[in-house]
Amino acid sequence: MTSDPWRCEACGAAYDMAGRSLEVGLVRLALDGPEGFRLGSAGIEAEIAPLLEPCSCGGRLTPGGDAPLGSDPVVAREALIPLARRGWAVIEECREPGLSRLREVWRPRALRLLGRDEELSKEDVLELRLEQRLTDLRAEIDRARAAGDEDAAQMAHARYIELGTSYARRFAAR
Numbered sequence: 001m002t003s004d005p006w007r008c009e010a011c012g013a014a015y016d017m018a019g020r021s022l023e024v025g026l027v028r029l030a031l032d033g034p035e036g037f038r039l040g041s042a043g044i045e046a047e048i049a050p051l052l053e054p055c056s057c058g059g060r061l062t063p064g065g066d067a068p069l070g071s072d073p074v075v076a077r078e079a080l081i082p083l084a085r086r087g088w089a090v091i092e093e094c095r096e097p098g099l100s101r102l103r104e105v106w107r108p109r110a111l112r113l114l115g116r117d118e119e120l121s122k123e124d125v126l127e128l129r130l131e132q133r134l135t136d137l138r139a140e141i142d143r144a145r146a147a148g149d150e151d152a153a154q155m156a157h158a159r160y161i162e163l164g165t166s167y168a169r170r171f172a173a174r
Contacts, residue, residue, distance in 0.1 A: 004016070004018045004024070005064060006063050006064070008060070008061055010057050010059025010060050011055060011057040013056075013059075014055070015071060015072065015073040017041050017063075017072075017073060020075060021040075022106050022113070023050060023051070023084065023113070024039070024040065024041050024089070025102070026083060026084045026086075026088055027048060027087060028044055028088030029086075029087035029088075029090040030087035030089070031044060032044075033090055034091070037098075037099060041063060045063040047083075049061065049062065051079050051080050051083075052073045052075060052076065053073070053074035061073055071142070080113075082116060084113055084114060085114060088114060091106075108125075108126070108127050108128050109128065109131070112128060127170065128172075130163065130166070130167045133163055134164060134167060137156050137159055137160040138160065140152075141156045141160065142172035144156060144160070
């Protein structure tokens with residue numbers, strides 16, 4: 001996944017929008033439709049900015065930055081939902097092969113985001129659990145490094161690699 005850097009105006013904390021590709025992609029589809037679709041927030045920053053929760057320091061997130069990327073920004077779910085519904089309707093109707101594949105990749109997370117959990121299969125639920133565990137392990141690695149505990153960071157990283165390999169196998173088997 002390529003980076004899509006944003007920063008806090010107040011404290012300078014780095015954020016990576018790449019981890020929010022579903023949310024940003026649905027907004028882009030809602031606004032621009034499927035023609036010329038691309039990932040990332042470039043070109044729709046003004047529409048994305050109001051959908052982001054403030055930094056933990058209270059500062060506003062803005063696009064750009066060149067520092068090492070940090071955590072994923074938090075998206076204000078209630079503000080996102082109307083655009084996400086429109087974007088998901090666009091991708092459901094689209095027959096372009098690239099977007100059709102992306103729809104399949106995004107489907108479990110999109111259905112959860114849209115509150116349509118009853119449409120998730122048992123396999124989808126397992127995939128979402130694996131994704132959440134990977135996210136939790138990444139945060140554990142970051143916390144351990146921030147605390148200066150490289151041994152704990154390496155142990156969490158080893159678990160991340162093991163679980164990530166399992167996840168990749170499941171995903172490739174689709």
